[in-house]
Amino acid sequence: MHKPLAGIRILDLSRILAGPWCSQHLADLGAEVIKVEHPGRGDDTRGWGPPYLNEVHEAAYYLSANRGKRSIGIDIAHPEGQALIRELVSSCDVLLENFKVGGLKRYGLDYESLKQIKPDLIYCSITGFGQNGPYANRAGYDFLLQGMGGMMEITGKPDDEPGGGPMKVGVAVVDLFTGMYAATSILSALLGRNRTGEGTWIDVALMDVQVGVLANQGLNYLTSGKSPSRLGNSHPNIVPYQAFATEDGHIILAVGNDSQFQRFCEVAGVPLLASDDRFATNRSRVQNRQLLVPQIERLLRAKPSKFWLEVLEQEGVPCGPINNIEQVFADPQVQHRGMRLQMEHPEVGEMSLVSNPVRFNDKHLNADAPPPKLGEHTQDVLSRLFPDREDYIESLRSKGVIK
Secondary structure, eight states: OOOOTTOOEEOOOOTTHHHHHHHHHHHHHTTTTEEEEEEOSSGGGGGGGGGGSSSSBBBBEEEEEHHTTTEEBBBBBHHHHHHHHHHHHTTTTTEOOOOOTTTGGGGGGHHHHHHOOOOOOEEEEEESOSSSSSTTOOOOHHHHHHHHGGGGGSSOOTTTTTTOOOOOSSOOOHHHHHHHHHHHHHHHHHHHHHHHHHOOOEEEHHHHHHHHHHHHHHHHHHHHHHOOOTTTTSSOOOEEEEEEOOSSEEEEEOOOOOHHHHHHHHHHTTHHHHHHTSSSSSHHHHHTHHHHHHHHHHTTTSSOOOHHHHHHHTTTOOOEOOOOHHHHHOOOHHHHOOOOEEEETTTEEEEEOOOOOOETTTTEEEOHHHHHHHHTTTTHHHHSTTTTTTHHHHHHHTSBBOO
16 A cells, blocks of 8 residues: 655654654654664653563553654754754655754754755754743643643533542543644645745744644634633533432433434433423533433333443434443454454564554555564664665764664
8 A cells, every 4th residue: 555655764863652643653654764872771651661572671651652763862962962963854755843942952953954065954842831931941741731721620520529529531632632733734834845846844832732723612712701620521512411429330322413312301201291282402501411311310210231332323312332342443443443463573473553544445554564663763764774884873873872
């Protein structure tokens, strides 16, 4: 399969999650991603475990975001390491980094310096708070930004319920969204370069992204002037659209329109509920949430989850189970769609990864290589990009500049 980004080369100085998530997606799309890591410790997430893949401590966290890349170990704090990065830039299309604001300027690796070497360079900077503003020099981590950017104020049970209070999302959603915003921005900048021949400096901030993905909740505030509050598993704009307890567990009921609510009421044996003026429309159901939800709770508690899932699905009423992660990967739809990806690891043999969810012409876009070991490709990349300079490469290795 011809990959759409074949021939694009990305120099990836990022680490942790937002940047690597971006570059993994680009690697899956066919770009050559050269992952630059500190030659001694590598990407911090290599040690973020357990669990680990093997005794050399490749943590599952690291493995989740680095498929298909080529790792080279370079000490960019060393002047010769900085010089090597500048040489690499001249043969790359994109540089991706997530250092603190100004962190690369002292090494001469900032955008203004590198565009003198390669004027059409696409340079993408990911930071916590952006390149300017009162918080620009602060470090930014996903958890902090979920709190500062409003996500935790709308996630979790209400304060007056048992277990109520602010709650972060179970994965680093700000990092993940930031990575995908960065990826689409890089692709757009590459398209723009094809038309104009000009490079671009892309500034992506976790704080900006978190505010951006407040989506309907952000607009709920801007429209009403009232800050949304935590509703647990309920939806601020749709009713009934939440988790409900059944006789033996829980299910999700996701009624998205009035006709679905009518069908739910038929299945539940309360057809008159759908014609009640207090509940006939979504607007009225939202207004009368406190009256309606307890009635639905009593209905669903009377029978087991399997009953409700079967009869509601038959009538086209959106519903579903609440799966644990093991159940997710055992789900027949997930298995049919190939979301568990098997790859060969050079040390442990077959390993499992999560597939890229995008398909082109009914084929998954997954890079051909597993996440690399630290410095696995240093010799290969440098000898290929700098032929006839073996003495130079060996001198860098002897000084500890590269691994």
